Amino acid sequence: MKYIIILGDGMADWPVGFFQNKTLLQHADIPYMDMLARMGKNGLLATVPDGFHPGSEVANLAVLGYDLPKVYEGRGPLEAASIGVDLKPGEMAMRCNLICIEGENIRNHSAGHISSGEAGELIRFLDEKLGGDNVKFYAGVSYRHLLVVRGGNKNLDCTPPHDVPLKPFRPLMVKAREPGAEGTARLINGLILESRELLKDHPVNRKRIARGKDPANSIWPWSPGYRPAMAPLSATYPQIKSGAVISAVDLINGIGYYAGLRRIDVEGATGLYDTNYENKVNAALEALRTDDFVYLHIEASDEAGHEGDAMLKLKTIENLDSRVVGPIYEAVKEWDEPVAIAVLPDHPTPCEIRTHTGEPVPFLIWYPGIEADAVQTFDEVAARNGAYGLLKEDGFMKAFVNSE
Numbered sequence: 121m122k123y124i125i126i127l128g129d130g131m132a133d134w135p136v137g138f139f140q141n142k143t144l145l146q147h148a149d150i151p152y153m154d155m156l157a158r159m160g161k162n163g164l165l166a167t168v169p170d171g172f173h174p175g176s177e178v179a180n181l182a183v184l185g186y187d188l189p190k191v192y193e194g195r196g197p198l199e200a201a202s203i204g205v206d207l208k209p210g211e212m213a214m215r216c217n218l219i220c221i222e223g224e225n226i227r228n229h230s231a232g233h234i235s236s237g238e239a240g241e242l243i244r245f246l247d248e249k250l251g252g253d254n255v256k257f258y259a260g261v262s263y264r265h266l267l268v269v270r271g272g273n274k275n276l277d278c279t280p281p282h283d284v285p286l287k288p289f290r291p292l293m294v295k296a297r298e299p300g301a302e303g304t305a306r307l308i309n310g311l312i313l314e315s316r317e318l319l320k321d322h323p324v325n326r327k328r329i330a331r332g333k334d335p336a337n338s339i340w341p342w343s344p345g346y347r348p349a350m351a352p353l354s355a356t357y358p359q360i361k362s363g364a365v366i367s368a369v370d371l372i373n374g375i376g377y378y379a380g381l382r383r384i385d386v387e388g389a390t391g392l393y394d395t396n397y398e399n400k401v402n403a404a405l406e407a408l409r410t411d412d413f414v415y416l417h418i419e420a421s422d423e424a425g426h427e428g429d430a431m432l433k434l435k436t437i438e439n440l441d442s443r444v445v446g447p448i449y450e451a452v453k454e455w456d457e458p459v460a461i462a463v464l465p466d467h468p469t470p471c472e473i474r475t476h477t478g479e480p481v482p483f484l485i486w487y488p489g490i491e492a493d494a495v496q497t498f499d500e501v502a503a504r505n506g507a508y509g510l511l512k513e514d515g516f517m518k519a520f521v522n523s524e
Contacts (some may be wrong), residue, residue, distance in 0.1 A: 122455075123414070124413070124415075124416060124461070125416065125520070126445055126463045127418065127466060129369075129421060130176075130465060130466070130468065132479070139513045147235070149438055149441075152441050153498040156463065157444070157503075159492055160493075161486075161491075161506060161508055162485075163508025164511070165482075166182075167481060168467060172454060175280065177375070184375070187392055191211070192210070192272065193274075194213075196213030197215075197345045197347055198217050199260060199266050202370035205259050205266060207235075207268070211268055211270050212344050215341065217281050217342070220337060220338075221289055225289065226281055227283060227286070229281035230423075231335065232328070235343075237263050238324045239262060242319060253270070254353055255307075264371075276347065277294065298411055308341050316337060324336070359412060359521045362410070363411050363412070364382045365412065365415045365455040367415075368390055369419050372415075374421070386400050393432060397439060398443065400416060416448075421433055425469030425474065428472075428477065429471065430471040448461065463483065463484050463486065465482075466482035468500075478501075482502070483516060
């Protein structure tokens with residue numbers, strides 16, 4: 121048996137009045153996901169353990185069956201692994217967004233989805249001006265970058281910028297959770313304020329403003345941690361001798377690194393609604409021919425949710441169905457070696473509030489010969505009646521890889 125997880129990031133949502141109080145999954149035209157739900161088994165998965173923030177790093181680690189209290193070290197160290205930064209003892213990594221601040225408010229968390237080329241120029245400029253022996257900036261993808269602080273104390277209270285669109289930024293700056301972290305908090309807040317002065321008149325931003333685009337006029341570091349102690353999936357699940365991860369997002373590629381999955385970079389993968397779905401599907405199918413397991417991550421729905429754009433999010437869900445789930449099912453259904461398919465989001469990103477929530481998410485599992493349950497559609501409501509019920513911790517991964 122081969123295994124593929126198709127992860128629609130942030131795909132779950134709340135009922136939307138405009139869609140007759142249906143969720144987007146209920147309203148969407150998703151014939152393949154509905155068919156697999158009908159032919160397979162369904163359930164709900166709690167991806168955000170008690171006491172954890174509903175971030176993608178938490179939820180995707182939970183989907184893969186990791187024990188969060190034992191392995192969680194924040195988003196920064198995972199993205200460091202993806203970028204190729206080998207964290208040393210005593211080094212603290214933080215996700216470092218380039219954001220747009222308008223007046224005193226956070227306009228958006230992505231600087232208008234700045235391009236990687238523009239962002240890379242800004243991050244290299246900031247590293248030249250603000251970096252040193254104890255502070256280093258590393259360029260990532262689009263607005264997602266990395267800050268490493270040697271000797272930093274991770275006991276900080278940081279606010280993810282996508283959680284606070286249009287809110288005043290100063291009350292949301294970094295706070296120490298213990299006296300020993302106060303110096304680190306002062307350092308990071310100082311970097312935020314200095315970055316505002318350095319970036320406001322940078323040529324990249326002047327050009328963006330001239331084109332009617334949001335400037336990347338501040339950094340916003342968050343989710344600090346040290347190098348995590350994660351075992352590869354093969355050590356826990358003997359069915360997975362080799363595997364691959366396909367994503368446009370450094371966070372997911374970093375999780376894949378520590379999970380022992382080889383990273384496959386796909387041309388045209390953007391993390392947005394314009395991502396190259398077809399190239400991702402081709403890469404996933406090619407990987408399935410040689411590997412036991414593929415984690416195929418699609419970010420588009422999450423970004424649409426953060427923008428509060430229900431129509432765009434609906435389109436991304438329907439694209440996932442017609443351009444990813446359908447082609448993969450049609451390709452593998454006749455393979456000599458059976459392939460188990462799982463489809464699920466990592467967490468909801470309701471358009472109404474434009475940020476993540478921690479409710480359990482629907483999932484489906486299908487493979488040739490599975491005994492179907494009574495569920496007829498793939499959505500948050502129908503999944504409540506699925507045969508798997510509500511799974512927690514490593515329950516989903518155990519159910520999935522024990523499909524035979």
